Amino acid sequence: MNTYKPKRMRALTLDYRRQPRASWVGIALLIASASGAVVLGSQYARIVEQAAQAEADIREHGAATRKKVAAPAAGDVQKVALEVKHAREILLQLGMPWNDLFASVERGEAPNVALLRVESDIDKQRLKISAEAKDIGAMVDYLRDLEGRPTFADVYLQSHQFQQQDPQHPVRFVITATWLVRR
Numbered sequence: 005m006n007t008y009k010p011k012r013m014r015a016l017t018l019d020y021r022r023q024p025r026a027s028w029v030g031i032a033l034l035i036a037s038a039s040g041a042v043v044l045g046s047q048y049a050r051i052v053e054q055a056a057q058a059e060a061d062i063r064e065h066g067a068a069t070r071k072k073v074a075a076p077a078a079g080d081v082q083k084v085a086l087e088v089k090h091a092r093e094i095l096l097q098l099g100m101p102w103n104d105l106f107a108s109v110e111r112g113e114a115p116n117v118a119l120l121r122v123e124s125d126i127d128k129q130r131l132k133i134s135a136e137a138k139d140i141g142a143m144v145d146y147l148r149d150l151e152g153r154p155t156f157a158d159v160y161l162q163s164h165q166f167q168q169q170d171p172q173h174p175v176r177f178v179i180t181a182t183w184l185v186r187r
Contacts, residue, residue, distance in 0.1 A: 096126055108155045109133060116142035124183065133179045143175050156181040
């Protein structure tokens with residue numbers, strides 16, 4: 005008869021106090037993690053330093069800008085005043101009735117007169133007309149015609165000169181007048 009005899013079991017021992025053995029993969033992961041943490045920490049410190057420097061630059065620039073706005077230099081005030089004066093002159097010129105002036109200067113009973121240049125001084129309401137006439141009689145007729153117009157006052161012959169190099173000997177002349185501006 006065969007009798008079954010169980011084998012004796014070995015006793016199971018559980019020791020939780022024992023330290024498990026470290027594997028080389030675990031050690032490599034630990035070293036990689038530690039070095040990554042060091043690199044990230046140094047980058048973070050560098051970025052914090054750059055941000056602090058940028059904020060300081062912004063504060064410094066803002067203070068400098070406020071100082072410039074709060075206390076403009078004397079030269080800046082003069083420059084702005086000149087620019088404002090220039091802008092006013094331009095606005096005044098744009099508001100002038102230029103078409104009326106040119107029509108009044110060009111209209112006339114002097115077919116033998118050619119206009120060369122028209123200059124104006126708006127502040128003084130003075131007009132300077134440079135022209136050329138076929139002869140002295142045409143020049144005088146044009147001068148009298150301007151004197152008779154209601155848009156001009158104080159019309160004077162400023163200068164005249166015969167053109168000797170031209171075979172017809174025309175007269176080049178300059179007339180000044182006060183322009184009575186109607187706005």
